[in-house]
Amino acid sequence: MTDTTHDGAASVSQPVTWRDYLELTKPKVVALMMLTTVIGMLLARPGIPHWTVFVFGNMGIAFLAGAAAVVNHVVDHKIDTIMARTRKRPVATGKVSSVEALVFALSLALAGMLVLVWQVNALTAWLTLASLVGYAGVYTLFLKRATPQNIVIGGIAGAMPPLLGWTAVTNQVEGHALLLVLIIFAWTPPHFWALAIHRKEEYAKAGIPMLPVTHGERYTKLHILLYTLILLAATLLPFVTGMSGGIYLVGAVVLGLRFLHYSIRLIREDNRKLAMDTFKYSISYLMLLFVFLLVDHYVYF
Incomplete structure (x- = not known):
């Protein structure tokens, strides 16, 4: 002790x-x-x-x-x-x-x-x-x-x-594996910045230069939207490259459009709770996206 x-x-x-x-x-x-x-x-x-x-x-x-x-x-x-x-x-x-x-x-x-x-x-x-x-x-x-x-x-x-x-x-180290890395890399900023908006005052008090602290919430929300669009594009690459099939494509599009909906609402609404809801959805999003990849893999292999 x-x-x-x-x-x-x-x-x-x-x-x-x-x-x-x-x-x-x-x-x-x-x-x-x-x-x-x-x-x-x-x-x-x-x-x-x-x-x-x-x-x-x-x-x-x-x-x-x-x-x-x-x-x-x-x-x-x-x-x-x-x-x-x-x-x-x-x-x-x-x-x-x-x-x-x-x-x-x-x-x-x-x-x-x-x-x-x-x-x-x-x-x-x-x-x-x-x-x-x-x-x-x-x-x-x-x-x-x-x-x-x-x-x-x-x-x-x-x-x-x-x-x-x-x-x-x-x-x-193979190309399709790197696509998975790219997806998580693109997912991380909108995921974490949504939490940072909700915790903005705490980050400011702690002296951590998170984007909402240094550039404001609206700027951060715009970047969440931009990275969500990048993420949506990145999640299409497994289908485009032949790594996955139609099951994954449908799942990726549906999940991505829902994420995009959250990102657009963040810009339109001044609501800290919505930022936390976006953060929580982003976790479910990533889990479900990879589950769709897995289901698709075993259906088509």
């Missing part, structure tokens, strides 16, 4: 439990990442991947993704104390110390690399490590505080999971 908070505040009396360490790994975020990783594996080849690749590939990638999340908790612990949705995080409250969290992160990262190199392949291991460094190092340590385009530039790290799943099966 940790005795003091980061600011030397009163002792923390609650005992540390496994749930605190689980929270450090951002399990909901990692779960969404692992969904795209699994689908990347399933799309890579006809049929079902060998169970060892499926189990150990997802295990190793999840360990490394969790390690990156823990580092994010440590780096952002002062910011987390300011923002309402994060102020009860274990490192922010001092329940878990920064040193304890970093040891945990290192353990997860080493375990993840060992599993991937030993049971999967070195390409997947090093690509996963690179995405960890990109998120925890480049984005969290530098970009997040340096530019309002932080989520755009840093989005590539968060877009990697389907490629990692693909390479776990094929041991190759």
Whole structure:
């Protein structure tokens, strides 16, 4: 149990439990990442991947993704104390110390690399490590505080999971896998900026130069619309390139038009709740889009 908070505040009396360490790994975020990783594996080849690749590939990638999340908790612990949705995080409250969290992160990262190199392949291991460094190092340590385009530039790290799943099966970086990366890369800005509009004051108080803080809400909403259009175009590429068929095309168009509807409403309406609704829809959108890809794959292969 940790005795003091980061600011030397009163002792923390609650005992540390496994749930605190689980929270450090951002399990909901990692779960969404692992969904795209699994689908990347399933799309890579006809049929079902060998169970060892499926189990150990997802295990190793999840360990490394969790390690990156823990580092994010440590780096952002002062910011987390300011923002309402994060102020009860274990490192922010001092329940878990920064040193304890970093040891945990290192353990997860080493375990993840060992599993991937030993049971999967070195390409997947090093690509996963690179995405960890990109998120925890480049984005969290530098970009997040340096530019309002932080989520755009840093989005590539968060877009990697389907490629990692693909390479776990094929041991190759292939064009169709990169299309999946492109889709998530285009999805990230409208997804995150919608949340940033809803949390604008908190980001401003924390000194984070998110786009709504530096350029205003209307400018951000316009960019959400523009990136949604880019996303809609990107989601058509799997069909255009022959990666997927009609089932996916119909799903992608319907889901994309719904996302576009939210983006247009954001510009027309001054409603913070709508921004949060857009953020929530964007999560469902990505999950359903990849499910359509998967269903289409097994119907047509």
